[in-house]
Structures are given as C-alpha cells and as structure tokens.
Amino acid sequence: MRIGIVCPYSFDVPGGVQNHVMDLAEALIGLGHEVSVLAPADEDSPLPPYVVPAGRAVPLPYNGSVARIAFGPVSTARVRRWIIRGEFDVLHVHEPLTLSLSLLAVLSARGPVVATFHTAMTRSRALAAAQGVLQIVLERITARIAVSALARKVQVEHMDGGAVEIPNGVAVAKFSHARPLPGWPGECPPGTDGAIGFLGRFTEARKGFPILRDAFVELARQRPGLRLLVAGPGDADDLFGRFPADLRDQVTFLGLVSEEDKARMLRSVHLYVAPNTGGESFGMILTEALAAGTTVVASDLDAFRRVLDGGRAGRLFPTGDPAALRTALADLLDDPDGRAALTDCGDQVVGTFDWPVVARRVLEVYAAAIEATDGRVMDTEWVGLD
Structure with a gap:
C-alpha cells in the first residue's frame, strides 16, 4: 500500500x-x-x-x-x-x-x-x-x-x-533495550538513595514541574543520596535557580535530548514522575517509561489513569498536590517489591501499545x-x- x-x-x-x-x-x-x-x-x-x-x-x-x-x-x-x-x-x-x-x-x-x-x-x-x-x-x-x-x-x-x-x-524494544546513562541508576537502598526522572518543558505550567520540585526539595532534605534527572528544553540556570543552593548538586539537567537519549534517560531512574495538571489526552511518555521498565508516578488525570490501568501499572497521586506526591515517592523508594509489582503490570499493559x-x-x-x-x-x- x-x-x-x-x-x-x-x-x-x-x-x-x-x-x-x-x-x-x-x-x-x-x-x-x-x-x-x-x-x-x-x-x-x-x-x-x-x-x-x-x-x-x-x-x-x-x-x-x-x-x-x-x-x-x-x-x-x-x-x-x-x-x-x-x-x-x-x-x-x-x-x-x-x-x-x-x-x-x-x-x-x-x-x-x-x-x-x-x-x-x-x-x-x-x-x-x-x-x-x-x-x-x-x-x-x-x-x-x-x-x-x-x-x-x-x-x-x-x-x-x-x-x-x-x-x-510505543517502540517497546527501543526503550527496553536502551543502556542507562553512565553512573545511573545504581542500587536504591530503602530510605537513602534513589533516582527520579522528569521529561518535558519545566517552564510550561501544565507540565506541573513546580509540583515535583516542591516534593523533591522536601524529600531530598531527608535523603541526601536522592537525585533528580531532568530532560527537556529550557535554560540550565533557570532550572537550577528554582532549587535551594544546597540541593542543586542533587539535580542533573540533560537539556533537550534525542530519542535515543530519551530512552537511556528513562532507563536511568527508579521512578519517572508525570506531575501534569491537565491538557493531556493520552500520556505517551507514560508508555515510554513503562517500556523502559521504570516505575511511573503520575497525576490522577483521566488520561493517565487509563494508560496506567486505574493505578495497577503505576502510582497515581491527587493532581496538583506536592505533599501527596512526596508521600508516593517516599513509599516507592522504600518498597522495591512494590515497584517491581507495578513494573510487572506495566510490562503487560505496554504490550498492547507496541x-x-x-x-x-x-x-x-x-x-x-x-x-x-x-x-x-x-x-x-x-x-x-x-
């Protein structure tokens, strides 16, 4: 044809x-x-x-x-x-x-x-x-x-x-076979380490980055090994200026990434966070994170709920609530078995999107x-x- x-x-x-x-x-x-x-x-x-x-x-x-x-x-x-x-x-x-x-x-x-x-x-x-x-x-x-x-x-x-x-x-094989970035993700002992990822325009209100920032700042003060990996368009000084000076070393900014590096980025974190506040009809980044085998934490938007099978394939938190997001992140960082259960369900869900x-x-x-x-x-x- x-x-x-x-x-x-x-x-x-x-x-x-x-x-x-x-x-x-x-x-x-x-x-x-x-x-x-x-x-x-x-x-x-x-x-x-x-x-x-x-x-x-x-x-x-x-x-x-x-x-x-x-x-x-x-x-x-x-x-x-x-x-x-x-x-x-x-x-x-x-x-x-x-x-x-x-x-x-x-x-x-x-x-x-x-x-x-x-x-x-x-x-x-x-x-x-x-x-x-x-x-x-x-x-x-x-x-x-x-x-x-x-x-x-x-x-x-x-x-x-x-x-x-x-x-x-989603091209499942491209994400599942991607190599993590050098130095990522490493082990995640309960209560200490861990890597969280965000991809998108951090300056765009509906992407919800301030919600993730607030949750991360509170969590990082309790977990000195916690790291945040951010990818997407924007100015590095603008991004780092949104964080307290003593926590900026725990934030890594990749800038705008290629499709190959996006897959590597998603393979490099323990939790991928989608804190979007609205305007989403599907949630492609969620399926890409699932294909990479990464646990997803997302706003409880209708579109995201459908992709994540009502919360069986990823953790949902009340939209716009940084305290609830912080709790969800802390719970999952301390629960490797819970993360594994979510990613196992995610593997089944993402197969229908291949x-x-x-x-x-x-x-x-x-x-x-x-x-x-x-x-x-x-x-x-x-x-x-x-």
Whole structure:
C-alpha cells in the first residue's frame, strides 16, 4: 500500500505528535508498506529518508503550548505537489483542525482521507475564526481515529462524528533495550538513595514541574543520596535557580535530548514522575517509561489513569498536590517489591501499545476508508484550490 502521512508540527522541534508520526511510519514500513511523510521542516534539517520537508515553520500558541506550523500559499503548493507525486492509496493526516499542513492536505486530497485526533481540546480562537473551513475539512475526512477516549469524546460531542479509538504506540524494544546513562541508576537502598526522572518543558505550567520540585526539595532534605534527572528544553540556570543552593548538586539537567537519549534517560531512574495538571489526552511518555521498565508516578488525570490501568501499572497521586506526591515517592523508594509489582503490570499493559500491534489496527482503518470511497476521486475545485 502507498501511504501518505502528514504531520502538522515541525520536525525541527521534538513533540508527541511528531514522534507518533515517525514511529507509525517506521512500523508501517516494517510491515512492508511504502510510506512518505510530509512535515514542516527546513530543507537542510537532518530527517529520516521517508520524510519530505515542507519548509520552515512559524510558532503558534496552541492547547496551552506553542506549536510550530506551516500555512499559506507556498505551503499549499508544496502539499499539492507532494500529493500528486505520491499517488497514495490513502492519505493519513494528523490533527487536521490545526492551521497547518494537515488541514491543507485534506482540502487538496482526491482520495480516501484518514485523520487522527490527538488532543481533547474542544475550542480555540484559531478554530473559531476558521469555523467555515473546518466544517469543509470534517466533511472531506473518510475515517477518524482518536488516540484516547477523551479525544474520541470530543469527536462525538463537538465534531458531529465518531472515531475509532486507537492509542498512541510505543517502540517497546527501543526503550527496553536502551543502556542507562553512565553512573545511573545504581542500587536504591530503602530510605537513602534513589533516582527520579522528569521529561518535558519545566517552564510550561501544565507540565506541573513546580509540583515535583516542591516534593523533591522536601524529600531530598531527608535523603541526601536522592537525585533528580531532568530532560527537556529550557535554560540550565533557570532550572537550577528554582532549587535551594544546597540541593542543586542533587539535580542533573540533560537539556533537550534525542530519542535515543530519551530512552537511556528513562532507563536511568527508579521512578519517572508525570506531575501534569491537565491538557493531556493520552500520556505517551507514560508508555515510554513503562517500556523502559521504570516505575511511573503520575497525576490522577483521566488520561493517565487509563494508560496506567486505574493505578495497577503505576502510582497515581491527587493532581496538583506536592505533599501527596512526596508521600508516593517516599513509599516507592522504600518498597522495591512494590515497584517491581507495578513494573510487572506495566510490562503487560505496554504490550498492547507496541507499535506493530497498533499499526495493524491503523491498517484496518485504512482498508475501511479505501473501501468506503470505492476508488472515487474527489473534485477540489469547489474549495478554491485549483
């Protein structure tokens, strides 16, 4: 099958949707399909061979974060050329309601279109301003995928349609076989040592880093061997300035890491903490931590609860409560058997998210979309693209 996949967000900056698109493409290629991915990126960016760069992106506030997107006449022309040259059996767009390449691809498509919705956001100023165009986009989508029950609920209640729920995948082998970073993680005697990890934008409010910081500061004063490993974009001085001077030696900052080093980072800690306060429709980092064999401690968000099987595959704590997080961390650091029980359950849970398993479910949606269109070619003139 010839498959065209469109990512709305720039490959110049890492993110959950970008990683999802790359992993899906590689899983489909591994299953014998021909895949081309179109994404915003500079022409000279180092990209996988299956990715076609669509030019430089611009930042746009979106869903409590900043998305780097591409839009406008030049982007439209590039999208159309890519679709014509690709002669795809199916076009798979991600986040088609974002003002970027995915939306343009839907409007330019002439065959079956499958759309994946990642977020559970119901409205934004950008969406409201483009409501007329978005209705056209929704009408031209043949089949919809939602990565979570929350994202699917948005489709049913706000987008006049249903969606097949297929979760984000994780390349289990990549994480389970990763080597820990030098000097990590070591043994974790009860009451003394231990390593805690956080990955994300520590300056972004909804990632909840201040909650983890407060819990760590209290805990580190009782456990002089406790260490915190932080990875993600941001300034090192800004990060260390958030901690008391006498505890900064117990904090290590990796900065922005590659996918390979992310896997190594997750293999290097005893507990991975996701203190997010909201805005999450799934929780890909949780499945990656589970794949790495790391015990997960996460906010009791609905999306996280679903990934962690209601708390069987990881410890949940009340969202926004640093005292409760500190207690959960202390309990697990002192309970290696409890950590082992959680990771054993995590191994079972994460198997359902392994990319070959997820990719086969996506292929079933492709087949249904192709059958639904029955080889018909849509006219694009009426949306002003010719």
